[in-house]
Amino acid sequence: MSFIRENIMQEASDADLIQQYKSTGKLDFLAALYQRYMPLVYGVCLKYFDEEASKDAVMQIFEELITKLQQHDVQNFKSWLHVLSRNHCLMKLRAMKHKEGLQISIDESSLMENEEINHHGNGIDLEDHLQQLEKCLETLPEEQKRSVDLFYLKEKSYREVSALTGYDMNKVKSYIQNGKRNLKICIEQQNA
Secondary structure (H helix, E strand, O other): OHHHHHHHHHHOOHHHHHHHHHHHOOHHHHHHHHHHHHHHHHHHHHOOOOHHHHHHHHHHHHHHHHHHHHHOOOOOHHHHHHHHHHHHHHHHHHHHHHHHOOOOEEOHHHOOOOOOEOOOOOOOEHHHHHHHHHHHHHHOOHHHHHHHHHHHHOOOOHHHHHHHHOOOHHHHHHHHHHHHHHHHHHHHHHHO
């Protein structure tokens, strides 16, 4: 009987598994969904940590999913999970830096495109980079600033940003794209 249930869960779409998890709260549905993308999550974690720390992060991200997936309206689970994983790793690195005084450099040209940690990069400290990002965020027009903040920092979907701000969906996408470009230009000018 469990074999039949496993096959059904393997064939179910991401959206179906999310809906089942949200309605029942059963971790079986979430586990089946997460298992599909564990290699992706592990790969993201390997960009930031060694193998052992990456394995730990994969489990911590699953634990985060238990509550976060209930709170968010996720349209594209794979993309959302990638962003969640990357943010988890960056926040963990930031916490480690504060704890251990760890110096981490970041390649500013990858701002929000890739956000890879570059251990041999240009010597920009992660904390400095985040401060630059906050300063540049303040220079954006209000619509761009609000849209970028909700989308990237608060991990809202386009639809959620549109609902929260009252902006048209196409406007939201435009504000995010233009805001991202303007942030990149601002940071490049500061580092010139």
